Amino acid sequence: MTCIYQKRIEFISYIQRLLENTETSSTYKFALLHALADLCIESDISKKPKLKIEVDDLVERIFSLYWQHAKPFKIDSSETNDSKEIISRESILHQSTNKEPTVIKTIRTLKGRGGDNLTVAKKLNEKKWVELFNSAKKSIREGPLWRLQLIENNIVPFLYEHKKGKSYIQLNEGVADSFRFFHDIVVKLVRQGWADKIASIKSNQASLGKSGELADFLFGSKRVSLKYASELLEKIQGGYCFYCEKKIKGDAHVDHFIPLKKYNYDLAHNFVLAHKKCNQDKSSHLALKIFKDKWVAQNLEKYKDKISSKLSSRYMCDPERSRAVADTFYEIADKSNIPLWGDQKS
Numbered sequence: 001m002t003c004i005y006q007k008r009i010e011f012i013s014y015i016q017r018l019l020e021n022t023e024t025s026s027t028y029k030f031a032l033l034h035a036l037a038d039l040c041i042e043s044d045i046s047k048k049p050k051l052k053i054e055v056d057d058l059v060e061r062i063f064s065l066y067w068q069h070a071k072p073f074k075i076d077s078s079e080t081n082d083s084k085e086i087i088s089r090e091s092i093l094h095q096s097t098n099k100e101p102t103v104i105k106t107i108r109t110l111k112g113r114g115g116d117n118l119t120v121a122k123k124l125n126e127k128k129w130v131e132l133f134n135s136a137k138k139s140i141r142e143g144p145l146w147r148l149q150l151i152e153n154n155i156v157p158f159l160y161e162h163k164k165g166k167s168y169i170q171l172n173e174g175v176a177d178s179f180r181f182f183h184d185i186v187v188k189l190v191r192q193g194w195a196d197k198i199a200s201i202k203s204n205q206a207s208l209g210k211s212g213e214l215a216d217f218l219f220g221s222k223r224v225s226l227k228y229a230s231e232l233l234e235k236i237q238g239g240y241c242f243y244c245e246k247k248i249k250g251d252a253h254v255d256h257f258i259p260l261k262k263y264n265y266d267l268a269h270n271f272v273l274a275h276k277k278c279n280q281d282k283s284s285h286l287a288l289k290i291f292k293d294k295w296v297a298q299n300l301e302k303y304k305d306k307i308s309s310k311l312s313s314r315y316m317c318d319p320e321r322s323r324a325v326a327d328t329f330y331e332i333a334d335k336s337n338i339p340l341w342g343d344q345k346s
């Protein structure tokens with residue numbers, strides 16, 4: 001009998017081997033692993049340890065991850081030449097040494113038709129989106145999904161069985177548990193590998209210059225305008241800070257209740273309004289359990305429908321997903337004795 005700890009050790013060494021295998025031409029491998037880790041966080045695996053993941057969900061997630069990457073990356077060329085003149089250059093970073101991945105091509109088409117983020121772009125192009133999505137899905141299913149587990153030219157199906165043509169993949173026993181347990185580490189390794197891969201592609205090197213801002217651009221938090229969320233939360237919270245409960249004078253900050261560093265999606269029900277200082281102080285920590293209860297009562301109960309109706313045209317809205325993600329991170333924090341943030345007296 002393999003115990004769960006044994007399985008977790010096997011898992012993390014497998015992930016390391018996958019990421020060390022650098023001969024892949026595109027960055028799909030990283031997007032897939034990131035998406036799998038995130039989907040495991042959102043699922044209840046207590047009853048079904050061999051988690052089934054629909055390919056549709058996986059592909060949708062890959063689109064969210066690549067969305068930011070398909071924006072132009074800006075650098076000041078003063079960093080790269082000797083003249084004092086500052087000329088900003090913009091360029092979309094290549095994600096492959098070969099031909100451009102279908103997902104990036106699709107995103108460029110959608111962006112060309114308007115839309116600041118994926119949620120808005122989908123709404124603006126409903127018909128076109130279905131067509132583009134299906135074509136991207138076909139290409140991911142036929143290629144990256146089966147190449148992911150390729151180690152030195154052999155398929156090593158540690159994560160899931162290699163079955164072509166199915167509309168889902170089923171994770172092997174213990175894999176979803178390990179993705180949840182090691183979510184932070186997997187995401188860190190994947191992002192590092194992804195940024196390194198982009199930096200290693202020759203055609204990107206001129207655009208990157210000496211700029212050290214690549215990882216921040218690819219996975220940073222200043223991506224989507226949170227203005228609309230801020231306006232709604234202002235009303236819901238009556239202008240008071242979610243954490244210290246004092247009136248917000250000056251600038252209010254939209255805080256991701258489950259920090260972006262842990263879970264990199266803008267889910268509308270995950271937003272709360274706070275002082276700049278409270279937000280910065282909380283940073284990438286999980287707040288005390290009393291704040292979780294308060295957040296559930298405010299965003300997932302009392303104002304659940306209001307948030308959905310006001311914000312669903314701007315941001316992803318999925319209260320059940322928000323709840324599942326929060327439950328998972330609090331469960332992990334509890335099991336691993338991770339200290340929570342928030343001094344009740346201040």
Ligand SMILES: [Zn+2]
Nearest residue numbers: 241244275278
């Ligand atoms: Zn405050």
